[in-house]
Amino acid sequence: MPEHTAASRLRLSGLCFLLQILNVLLFAAFVRYSPESSRGPCPSQLNCSRRNPHSGFQRPRSQGGHIQVLLSFGLLVAFLSRYGSGSAATSILIMAFAIQWAVLIQGIFHFFLNGKIYVGAQSMVSADFCTAAVLLSAGAVLGRVNPVQLLLLALLEVTVCTLNEYILLSLMGVSDSGGSLTVHTFGAYFGLVVSRLLYQPHKDERKREEQQNTGQQRDVFAVVGTIFLWIFWPSFTSTTAVHDSAENWAVLNSCFSLVASTAATFILSPVLYEEGTPRMVQIQDATLAGMAVMGMAGEMLVTPFGALIAGLLVGLIPPLGFRFFTPVLQSRLKIQDTCGVHNIHGLPGILGALLGTLLTLLATADTYGDRLELVFPLVAQGSRSVTYQALLQLSALPLTLLLAALGGCITGCILKTKMLRGSPDAQSMDHTVFCEVAEEEPDPRASSKELGTSTLV
């Protein structure tokens, strides 16, 4: 049915065209470069200063221009090993749009003054965190949705994600510089709820097998992805952390956590699976989980062995999750999780938030020194007790889960309607993506051999 294919192709093209024109118009009407970045005088109403302790929006406290789109790309690289290069084009598409929308919508919440949004390097870093959450959610549904659906998902998720971030960081004053809650937990559960609503039993089995075969072959991508994450992620996490003094600790805690979670994979994997050494994708999962757990706690931990223990515990989650949780999710709860974001980002993110709450309770001026003012400005000023801060950190977790579930529900329902409306196009388009992947399969023998071990992932 070539006319269907043509229609679906043009539908995506047209949607992109409309959205991009809309973006240009909105940018032309509202977005200007921040006076801060031209070193002009900063209007007193606009929150230019990063040292303003009353500003709850603590995220972009420092930035390096060269790592702006890094976080998103880290995730993109991470998914390649699970899903093949066929998903790369679609991921880049939703990233290109999600960044623009995030700049617009986050600008309305954080950088709005006199009817204009003033953007700077800070906006890019914030937009990038939001885009990372979108990519995470996409990882849960990849392969069962068409690009048009993914675009709508990105549009809706950016909005809800920014709302969640605004409530947590600005209104409640929660400290979550690395995004354990706002990125990892939110993105994972948003995606899982959407995945639940898009559940299609018969279509699933065949697809999953194909995806896994491809995944096995992608050791090359997993190697590149793991190396990429080891090198860049610790510094990225610290980009948004408190300046100078605390930055070092966030980087070091991330490194120790990552090292320990890798070791945990080597401990658990031979017990669970019949292989001597873990596969590279498993090591990559451990790397991602080790980072997710340090998102909130990274700048709060004051001893290296804390990071080692946290990393060791969180490194056990992905192997156990893929072995025991994912089948249960799929058979009982009818939630398909293409890239396993629940094991890699969801649970580690929750663990990171709980760890952050615990560490907040233990925070004292003695152990933190000057850093207390940077990590918990309101506590340092005495306008808030440590217990109250810890309570807020804790209550941010159910709030994030609630917003993710609500947003996922609405998005899933909308995508379902759209999908029904455009069902045949959607399938043929979906198939195109798979064909591209399948073409690169060099040898049917190899894939059948790998099927035997496909229970692994």
Add this chain to the structure above:
Amino acid sequence: MPEHTAASRLRLSGLCFLLQILNVLLFAAFVRYSPESSRGPCPSQLNCSRRNPHSGFQRPRSQGGHIQVLLSFGLLVAFLSRYGSGSAATSILIMAFAIQWAVLIQGIFHFFLNGKIYVGAQSMVSADFCTAAVLLSAGAVLGRVNPVQLLLLALLEVTVCTLNEYILLSLMGVSDSGGSLTVHTFGAYFGLVVSRLLYQPHKDERKREEQQNTGQQRDVFAVVGTIFLWIFWPSFTSTTAVHDSAENWAVLNSCFSLVASTAATFILSPVLYEEGTPRMVQIQDATLAGMAVMGMAGEMLVTPFGALIAGLLVGLIPPLGFRFFTPVLQSRLKIQDTCGVHNIHGLPGILGALLGTLLTLLATADTYGDRLELVFPLVAQGSRSVTYQALLQLSALPLTLLLAALGGCITGCILKTKMLRGSPDAQSMDHTVFCEVAEEEPDPRASSKELGTSTLV
């Protein structure tokens, strides 16, 4: 004819040996480390200070040691997806020599004092821009020349490119920090003219098919290349931009342009080709084009939506170009363009130069603030009017095209003579390169399947 092969092998080896010995001798005679980098007193005659507004050589205003050879490698990575890893060795060869020559020749123009060339990190960044232009030109002729010819091309192009750069930046005071003219436009048209002079009708068809088959397979390289470019290129462009304040804008403008050009590919590609989503090479082309257009205008644009519009327009060029221009170039003008540099660098570079001219006309002290002195020092001092500056920016375009055409003509004629002299060797050597590529072809079935879609690129 093994004796021919042996002769050609030894000819390349001998040429490399002679050139490298010559380089060592020239470096020993003339090149010293700049006193600036040893923090000694700067001789007043030597232009050590970067803040000297009378110095027209504005390029290396800031530098990060870790991104010195980055631009060249960005291009190298970009070409891998079109031409396969067989071209990587040759590209690295010409890069290794082009960097040395560029340090020497640029040193004579810019860092010469008392019979010595004083090099520093600035020289490396400048040399790297020049090397990028050489790699661009090589991209137009790759696969139809042997390594000896490529070495001579690099030798000649570095000279002409430095001359062009000297006239534009130092004599005319044109602002082109990201190299829209000096790198992208110059490199592309130099390569195209050389390609025209080396035209061989019968040899061409077969080669082009092989190259395309290989290109199709290289989705992995395209994925890695695109990610590499997204992460590093914005910061590279800004390396040479004005310090502090304007740097942010150059990075942000590049990001916005890149995002919009990616969106443009998703808009246009489904209309032109019968595929739902663009291939990764097309997205990579859009990334490169989005960067080329921001080379000159990056530090001049004062509103984000300008970057979005420029990116959107320039993102339409590569798909349209590959569809309509490249066949015309090949059949009518007999110009073969192996990696499509005309669509990816040539036209976007020209568009960038025109955009830069327009923005220069609009530059006022009100909108630029302190940045005016950094972007247009002569205008800020009042020694030059905005209209005159814009006229110079505009006249730099035909000048660059003229020098590129002249240099390309001379180079092409010399390469032709050489090739005639060493024709059989050249072909067998050429073939070696292809064999290396062909060996990696895993499955003849796959390649024949891909032939069916080879009209795409």
Add this chain to the structure above:
Amino acid sequence: MPEHTAASRLRLSGLCFLLQILNVLLFAAFVRYSPESSRGPCPSQLNCSRRNPHSGFQRPRSQGGHIQVLLSFGLLVAFLSRYGSGSAATSILIMAFAIQWAVLIQGIFHFFLNGKIYVGAQSMVSADFCTAAVLLSAGAVLGRVNPVQLLLLALLEVTVCTLNEYILLSLMGVSDSGGSLTVHTFGAYFGLVVSRLLYQPHKDERKREEQQNTGQQRDVFAVVGTIFLWIFWPSFTSTTAVHDSAENWAVLNSCFSLVASTAATFILSPVLYEEGTPRMVQIQDATLAGMAVMGMAGEMLVTPFGALIAGLLVGLIPPLGFRFFTPVLQSRLKIQDTCGVHNIHGLPGILGALLGTLLTLLATADTYGDRLELVFPLVAQGSRSVTYQALLQLSALPLTLLLAALGGCITGCILKTKMLRGSPDAQSMDHTVFCEVAEEEPDPRASSKELGTSTLV
């Protein structure tokens, strides 16, 4: 014998578990974050200041958080092209443990105060240098040892390497910022001695062929690895070099050395082998050798042509070494060198140390200026003559070789015992690694074709 495999799997898992628990306990008991990184007052007994000229431990004079695990990963990437992605998991395992042990053991030597080890970003950089040496040694024995043996090797080598480093840098005051001796020479000869003791004649031939076939196929890894090294290594070498002024020279010297060693490969390779252009692995070898030679001399060279000559000479070593030394090593001395670390790191490291000695002799206050105090603090203070410093630099070489040989002997004997004890498990495990590699072999025809050229590497 599946029960054997299960036992060996669980043995590795159990060993990892024990070691990781031990690490957590030791970290909990001894390791704290350095007060320097929390900007608190520095205890006078603790060597916080990097400007203290009496401190012999000159290494972590500056650091960038984002390149902490970079050196190790550079090596990891470099080995992938020789040995395939099957070795990546094992390499990451030993890296994860080596980093933790290095932090502990180096902490005892350098950062110990009042019963606590105070770690900071400096510790991570130091630990990373040590891990690089471990990875180098692993490169010599990879494919003939099981993961358990590699873990023990890492444990022992970290200890000896730290001892060697302590003697050279702290006690003798040798300047070796880039690790020509402490990393490259030590790691290579430690690995070679271990390899000699683990020699198994009959097992060897078959394995070596397999490994080489795989290596040929890994051109993709070699391309990625080479690009990675070109981009990041110069800045990594300079991370530990003297601040500000000298840093530039270390980066520039590394770049020039690298360019010349690449050219040397293009000169020598066509003479030695029957190919027009060198393979990517050879270019990667040249890159690594060009870096190894600049480890000590990088911050001492005051003229660019010195770096060109050193690079040119050292670039000749790997092709000559693989052609003439490696077969002799294997047949006469019964030393198998899986990744050729003797040619790529051992000999270039020695050459670098000799060059460093020569340059130390030539160092005068005139040529060095302010840098003398930074490169040779004791000489600048007048408490040591240049000749004495040169003598120490020279005597560091035999000392390093002696310690590497001694440490390698002990380690090899222990590994041999262990291996005898666990021989059948070891072999089956070893085989698993190879299977993983062999699975990805797409076409038997291609591999047999490549066998014909397997004399190349």
